[in-house]
Amino acid sequence: MTIADTAPAASAAVPRALDGAISRFVDAESRRMRRKRLTNRVLATSFGLFVLLVWHVATEAGFVHKLIIPSPIDTFWATGRVMSAAYFWPNVSVTLQEIFWGFLFGLSSGAILGISVAMFEPVRATIYPYLVALQAPPKIVLAPIFITWFGFDQASKIAIAVVMSFFPMFLNTLTGMTSVDPNAVKLMRSLTAGRWKTFRYLLLPNALPIMMAGVKLCWTLAVLGVIVGEFVGASAGIGYLIYAMNFQLDIAGVFSLIILLSLFTLFVYQFIEWLESRIVFWKQL
Amino acid sequence: MTASLIEGRNVSKVYATATAPLVALSDVSFGIEEGEFVSLVGPSGCGKSTLLSILGGLEERTDGTLVLDGKHHDAPRADIGMMFQTSVLFPWRTVRENVLLPGIILGLERKQQEARCAELLSMVGLDGFGERYPSELSGGMRQRVGLARLLAHDPRVLLMDEPFGALDEFTRETMNIELLRIWERTRKTVIFVTHNIGEAVFLSDRVFVMTPRPGRLEGIVEIDLPRPRRTDVMRDPRYAELVFEIRGMLGVDH
Ligand SMILES: Nc1ncnc2c1ncn2[C@@H]1O[C@H](COP(=O)(O)OP(=O)(O)O)[C@@H](O)[C@H]1O
Ligand SMILES: [Mg+2]
Numbered sequence: 001m002t003i004a005d006t007a008p009a010a011s012a013a014v015p016r017a018l019d020g021a022i023s024r025f026v027d028a029e030s031r032r033m034r035r036k037r038l039t040n041r042v043l044a045t046s047f048g049l050f051v052l053l054v055w056h057v058a059t060e061a062g063f064v065h066k067l068i069i070p071s072p073i074d075t076f077w078a079t080g081r082v083m084s085a086a087y088f089w090p091n092v093s094v095t096l097q098e099i100f101w102g103f104l105f106g107l108s109s110g111a112i113l114g115i116s117v118a119m120f121e122p123v124r125a126t127i128y129p130y131l132v133a134l135q136a137p138p139k140i141v142l143a144p145i146f147i148t149w150f151g152f153d154q155a156s157k158i159a160i161a162v163v164m165s166f167f168p169m170f171l172n173t174l175t176g177m178t179s180v181d182p183n184a185v186k187l188m189r190s191l192t193a194g195r196w197k198t199f200r201y202l203l204l205p206n207a208l209p210i211m212m213a214g215v216k217l218c219w220t221l222a223v224l225g226v227i228v229g230e231f232v233g234a235s236a237g238i239g240y241l242i243y244a245m246n247f248q249l250d251i252a253g254v255f256s257l258i259i260l261l262s263l264f265t266l267f268v269y270q271f272i273e274w275l276e277s278r279i280v281f282w283k284q285l
Numbered sequence: 286m287t288a289s290l291i292e293g294r295n296v297s298k299v300y301a302t303a304t305a306p307l308v309a310l311s312d313v314s315f316g317i318e319e320g321e322f323v324s325l326v327g328p329s330g331c332g333k334s335t336l337l338s339i340l341g342g343l344e345e346r347t348d349g350t351l352v353l354d355g356k357h358h359d360a361p362r363a364d365i366g367m368m369f370q371t372s373v374l375f376p377w378r379t380v381r382e383n384v385l386l387p388g389i390i391l392g393l394e395r396k397q398q399e400a401r402c403a404e405l406l407s408m409v410g411l412d413g414f415g416e417r418y419p420s421e422l423s424g425g426m427r428q429r430v431g432l433a434r435l436l437a438h439d440p441r442v443l444l445m446d447e448p449f450g451a452l453d454e455f456t457r458e459t460m461n462i463e464l465l466r467i468w469e470r471t472r473k474t475v476i477f478v479t480h481n482i483g484e485a486v487f488l489s490d491r492v493f494v495m496t497p498r499p500g501r502l503e504g505i506v507e508i509d510l511p512r513p514r515r516t517d518v519m520r521d522p523r524y525a526e527l528v529f530e531i532r533g534m535l536g537v538d539h
């Protein structure tokens with residue numbers, strides 16, 4: 001119980017002398033927090049620099065052959081070379097489109113089916129057993145078949161990305177929709193709320209935090225699906241470039257592509273996390 | 286005898302379980318008058334929540350009849366409000382938005398609801414807390430919001446399932462006094478579930494004493510303590526007598 005339980009307006013009654021002591025305490029506390037955050041950042045940065053240094057020394061001093069692991073500087077120059085090459089942007093564009101559509105379809109089909117299975121008994125009865133059965137095997141085994149079915153172009157990569165990113169979104173949506181306080185459902189029923197209002201005011205917002213976790217998984221797996229698809233069989237795309245450069249022993253080029261892809265994925269991931277903090281703001285309160 | 290607001294005749298409820306059928310309520314008969322404060326007391330599992338759900342039209346009866354205001358009653362109604370042991374506030378809505386929820390769902394006039402919401406929040410002592418989120422409130426304050434939400438659409442019957450059961454003793458007592466004050470002003474029909482005998486006696490006009498296995502209505506105790514009641518009623522020898530009478534019916538003192 002807080003003070004406000006018995007006397008909601010009592011918080012204004014702090015004596016002035018005590019007030020000064022409290023604000024000094026709060027200041028000291030926030031200084032300590034700032035110092036701690038700074039220390040943590042210094043630790044993380046130093047570790048990163050240390051790894052970079054080891055990498056640099058090991059490769060430049062010849063402990064590891066440059067053909068196997070290029071040095072940081074080689075990788076840096078290779079990044080510039082790759083990015084300014086004529087083939088770079090067309091291939092990036094192919095992959096980005098595949099990722100975009102794969103992610104979008106995986107996300108929306110997972111969310112829509114998750115909601116449908118949770119809301120409609122006949123839908124659940126009809127398809128849920130199959131979705132559970134299909135969830136276990138690794139979806140990657142479908143990659144070669146999808147190339148056969150949908151061809152060497154973008155369609156097959158999108159299909160693989162959809163199949164891979166669908167399940168986490170579906171399962172998270174379903175879990176979110178069904179893990180709801182039974183009393184909250186009772187409350188909605190007692191207010192004569194029908195199916196739609198219960199969904200709009202209770203089930204959907206209640207599911208959003210778990211669904212957002214699904215979106216993040218969905219994103220990672222959509223990228224994975226597209227790249228794997230391009231490895232298996234493609235004539236364009238980042239995965240195809242990586243595969244081709246690896247074949248030509250242009251390892252520095254491969255490294256630069258991996259780094260660029262990682263940065264891009266991470267950037268979008270952080271954007272999704274930012275969206276998440278906006279959408280499910282009450283989790284941060 | 287004039288007809289009561291709520292009349293139950295031989296209300297029974299059997300749950301189908303994995304093993305044997307479970308008789309949660311067996312032949313419960315009662316009448317509840319308009320404006321009456323009735324408590325249901327009894328140990329866990331005697332069917333209090335089940336009976337309350339049936340009264341709310343949320344749970345089907347297996348047998349018996351239930352009449353509300355002269356009509357058969359077996360579906361949720363806007364003029365019956367429910368409150369639970371947990372506040373069941375929606376964490377994504379502010380205190381104000383939570384109190385406005387019943388009005389939104391029932392499609393009530395918004396302006397009127399806003400005004401009523403402000404009034405109710407002030408009545409439960411939460412002036413200035415409208416824009417807070419539930420996670421920023423203590424357990425007692427959350428139940429106050431729950432109380433305001435319960436009254437938001439001005440239901441005629443209040444069904445309260447151990448609403449203060451999860452609060453500490455001090456907060457519970459404060460909430461009881463507050464509930465009594467609100468009830469004295471509004472004179473709604475209240476059915477209040479508790480397993481705290483003292484609380485039931487303090488609040489009620491009549492106490493329904495229930496016993497488990499199977500859930501039955503053991504008896505009804507008229508609480509003839511004067512109203513309006515203040516906490517000093519607990520010093521009344523009659524208060525102690527009534528508490529002991531109910532204890533006896535529940536077999537607590539063997
Ligand atoms: N949905 C249900 N399915 C099966 N059994 C139930 C269900 N709800 C309650 N029961 C059983 O019915 C009995 C009465 O429960 P309840 O009404 O919750 O009692 P109380 O509120 O008095 O503690 C208990 O034995 C409980 O286990
Ligand atoms: Mg109960």
